[in-house]
Amino acid sequence: MGTVGKAISLLELFTLDQPELGLSDLARRSGFDKATTRRLLVALTGHGFVEQDTATRLYRLGAGLSRLARIREARFPFVQTAVPLVRDLAVATAETVHLSEFGLDRLVTVHVEHPARANRVNVDIGQLLPLHSTASGLVYLAFARDEAVNSCLGGSLEAFTTHTLTEPAAIAHCMAEARERGYSICDQGLEEGVISVAAAILAADGFALGTIAVAAPKARTTPADIAQRGLAAVAAAREISMRLNGDNLQALRRQA
Amino acid sequence: MGTVGKAISLLELFTLDQPELGLSDLARRSGFDKATTRRLLVALTGHGFVEQDTATRLYRLGAGLSRLARIREARFPFVQTAVPLVRDLAVATAETVHLSEFGLDRLVTVHVEHPARANRVNVDIGQLLPLHSTASGLVYLAFARDEAVNSCLGGSLEAFTTHTLTEPAAIAHCMAEARERGYSICDQGLEEGVISVAAAILAADGFALGTIAVAAPKARTTPADIAQRGLAAVAAAREISMRLNGDNLQALRRQA
DNA sequence: GGACGTGGTTCATTATTTGAACCGTTATTT
DNA sequence: AAATAACGGTTCAAATAATGAACCACGTCC
Numbered sequence: 344m345g346t347v348g349k350a351i352s353l354l355e356l357f358t359l360d361q362p363e364l365g366l367s368d369l370a371r372r373s374g375f376d377k378a379t380t381r382r383l384l385v386a387l388t389g390h391g392f393v394e395q396d397t398a399t400r401l402y403r404l405g406a407g408l409s410r411l412a413r414i415r416e417a418r419f420p421f422v423q424t425a426v427p428l429v430r431d432l433a434v435a436t437a438e439t440v441h442l443s444e445f446g447l448d449r450l451v452t453v454h455v456e457h458p459a460r461a462n463r464v465n466v467d468i469g470q471l472l473p474l475h476s477t478a479s480g481l482v483y484l485a486f487a488r489d490e491a492v493n494s495c496l497g498g499s500l501e502a503f504t505t506h507t508l509t510e511p512a513a514i515a516h517c518m519a520e521a522r523e524r525g526y527s528i529c530d531q532g533l534e535e536g537v538i539s540v541a542a543a544i545l546a547a548d549g550f551a552l553g554t555i556a557v558a559a560p561k562a563r564t565t566p567a568d569i570a571q572r573g574l575a576a577v578a579a580a581r582e583i584s585m586r587l588n589g590d591n592l593q594a595l596r597r598q599a
Numbered sequence: 600m601g602t603v604g605k606a607i608s609l610l611e612l613f614t615l616d617q618p619e620l621g622l623s624d625l626a627r628r629s630g631f632d633k634a635t636t637r638r639l640l641v642a643l644t645g646h647g648f649v650e651q652d653t654a655t656r657l658y659r660l661g662a663g664l665s666r667l668a669r670i671r672e673a674r675f676p677f678v679q680t681a682v683p684l685v686r687d688l689a690v691a692t693a694e695t696v697h698l699s700e701f702g703l704d705r706l707v708t709v710h711v712e713h714p715a716r717a718n719r720v721n722v723d724i725g726q727l728l729p730l731h732s733t734a735s736g737l738v739y740l741a742f743a744r745d746e747a748v749n750s751c752l753g754g755s756l757e758a759f760t761t762h763t764l765t766e767p768a769a770i771a772h773c774m775a776e777a778r779e780r781g782y783s784i785c786d787q788g789l790e791e792g793v794i795s796v797a798a799a800i801l802a803a804d805g806f807a808l809g810t811i812a813v814a815a816p817k818a819r820t821t822p823a824d825i826a827q828r829g830l831a832a833v834a835a836a837r838e839i840s841m842r843l844n845g846d847n848l849q850a851l852r853r854q855a
Numbered sequence: 856g857g858a859c860g861t862g863g864t865t866c867a868t869t870a871t872t873t874g875a876a877c878c879g880t881t882a883t884t885t
Numbered sequence: 886a887a888a889t890a891a892c893g894g895t896t897c898a899a900a901t902a903a904t905g906a907a908c909c910a911c912g913t914c915c
Contacts (some may be wrong), residue, residue, distance in 0.1 A: 345602070345638070345642050345902075345903085346601070346602040346603055346871085346872070346902075346903085347602055347603050347606040347639060347642040347643065348642050348645065348646060350603040350606070351642075351643075351646040351648060351663075352646070354667055355646075355667075357667070357670060357671075358670060359670055359673055359674070362670065362671075362674040365892075365893080366892080366893055366894075367891075367892060367893075375873095375874095376873065376874045376875085377874085377893085377894085378872095378873070378874060378875090378894085378895075378896085379872075379873060379874075381893080381894065381895090382601070382872080382873090383603060386601050386603040386604050386607075387603065387607075389604065389703075390604060390607040390608070390611075390703070391702040391703045391707075392607060394702075400892085400893065403671070403674070404667055404668075404670060404671040405671075405702060406700045406701070406702030406703075406707050406709075407607075407702055407703070407707070408664060408667045408668045408671060409668045409671060409672065409678070409700065409707070409709055410702070410707045410709065410725050411610055411611075411613070411660055411664045411668070411725070412660075412664045412665045412667070412668030412669070413668070413678075413709055413710075413724045413725055414613060414614065414615055414618065414660060414724060414725040415613075415618075415659070415660040415661075415664060415665060416665065417615055417724050417725075418615070418618040418659070422665070422669075444662050444665065445662070446647040446650075446661060446662030446663055446666065447645075447646070447647045447662075447663070451647075451662050451663070451665070451666045453662075453665055453666065453669055454669075468669045468670060468673045469666050469667070469669055469670040469673070601871080601872085602871075602872085602902085602903065621861075621862080622861080622862055622863080623860075623861065623862075631904095631905095632904065632905045632906085633862085633863085633905085634863085634864075634865085634903095634904070634905060634906090635903075635904060635905075637862080637863065637864090638903080638904090656861090656862065
């Protein structure tokens, strides 16, 4: 791995649960030498990608990241555009709704709305979702370029639960259904007891760029709930797609 | 400069005005060799920090940045907390209001609200503000740690206009006034014809972590406007500080 | 056709990164 | 209170990774 890759993987050790880490901790988790880790942290700090708490000497993600992310968001206001509709969907379904954007070979969770009830599915911002074992991933694949689909189905398909689909044919079938319905269903593919539906958000070229998903405890979910949530998710996704693409109807051709 | 520094300075070439850049362009602007530039871009792309448009082959900032920025924001919801108050202040003043966060040796503009009128001051998200020549910078210094102040006043103080204060004594005086009033005034320190006021947003330790500022064309600004905007900015900054620190009154001691 | 500007690649040379061992400090443990 | 361990941070010869001039292949404008 190159040096920049190491630096970035250092950044990726910071999570919602572990937002502040010490030098030794970072070295341990990354597997890099302490000296190396420190040199990378100094370089990152020098550009505002990490900050160090002067009192505790712990490191955390820096303001430079916010700056660049905001430049990106200003040009391509995905989250900004989608958040109100995510919120509406969360209110309408009274379940956890999360918004994801495709990046690299996974979906990145960029926004979450949790319902105000104790028993709910918990999703963290920043969480990375595999494509084959989540509702979001399946509907993404359903509306993705062939290359992306092949790349995913060609790779190793980890089974997270006994329900996870790992056969390319089964996944393709699931995708076809999602394409027809407009939304995907994933029954405990990533975690036991959780059932999710998701719809694709499309770019101007008609391919998926992200997803909006509703995740709920399976115990209290009826088939009717699934259908209702699915349609609501599709409506939200369509509205987000339209707002992003300036009502470019051509873009929605594939979803129609 | 180390390799990671080069990679990051490549990222910093992307701005609001130039959100997509080609390989040769990036090499030219950065001063790195084309091969080097490309290798860095590949490394960054591999971690989702930049994306390449498959059609145009242009590079742009990637989703990985949004992910990390959101992890940071989730732990420390500065922008999220402040935006409503920035908006209110923009409506109340009918002028441009911008929110900045300290990073490295400068203030980073992380949010802007422009008034709905033709003649207005324009501020871009991601813009970097020097400390000695902006209202935001001066009020930041007024509520900053001594080390930060010394580091700023000890460095070179560029004169952007004929009005820019470059004498450490003059700047210190301006800071003292700001500390007393609660807000700073900067009269054409960065650009001719623009007058700004700013108030500091304080962290739990009582030191500034960011600012909120109102910028307006000097031609239509009276002393009464200044005073009114200043007090409104202070009120907004205090409210943001309180919401961030959970009504920790101790934190506001220095501003009282 | 030819001159230029793209994006992208190669490989010997060169400069940077690496990591075991080190220091000083700060908790914990005995 | 002494001993131990863990922490953040530093050093420098050895190993490794980054570098860049020259190189394609492609498109485009005279």
